[in-house]
Amino acid sequence: EPEVTQTPSHQVTQMGQEVILRCVPISNHLYFYWYRQILGQKVEFLVSFYNNEISEKSEIFDDQFSVERPDGSNFTLKIRSTKLEDSAMYFCASSTRQGVWQPQHFGDGTRLSIL
């Protein structure tokens, strides 16, 4: 079964540094998402992306965050100047729509630790 892949599995970064989290969605999927889970808290929606633009974003997704699909396969989340509270597990997901919405498939996640 095709999978969503995320790299790296663990990223450690100094506060204030930029970080890029990478995702390769399932190849025939057209909708892409980022979620995060702060330790001990719920999985929270960050952003959805379709047709090379953001289709929806949460209030968490402020100006420090950006997403990009730089080529036909990768989907990236950039945090421009990381803060301690950005430490979390970040999940990428993808889905398609075939008349009705199809379930989102998730990657293994990237654990981001901000020091």
Added chain:
Amino acid sequence: AQSVSQHNHHVILSEAASLELGCNYSYGGTVNLFWYVQYPGQHLQLLLKYFSGDPLVKGIKGFEAEFIKSKFSFNLRKPSVQWSDTAEYFCAVICMEYGNKLVFGAGTILRVKS
């Protein structure tokens, strides 16, 4: 705002015991409902989904869930759990009028004792 409540944060069962994990959501419109499972060290995997039709849905690994619209509930059940069902279970909802984002519950950690 839409929200999802999972009734128990930790559940411990012996093998062969029956399982029911509660899930309630707060939204009056059209919903799609999901249960995801996360085994230790692995990614979120879809267990089952409800979009429309028969409110009793069957998923993988012997799991099923029942959508009761009047109770805003989507409880997960399994008649007889196995040690390999030890995992964290997440209920999630898509509120159709608010796009395709998943709203997750806090998760229930299930530990099955062998």
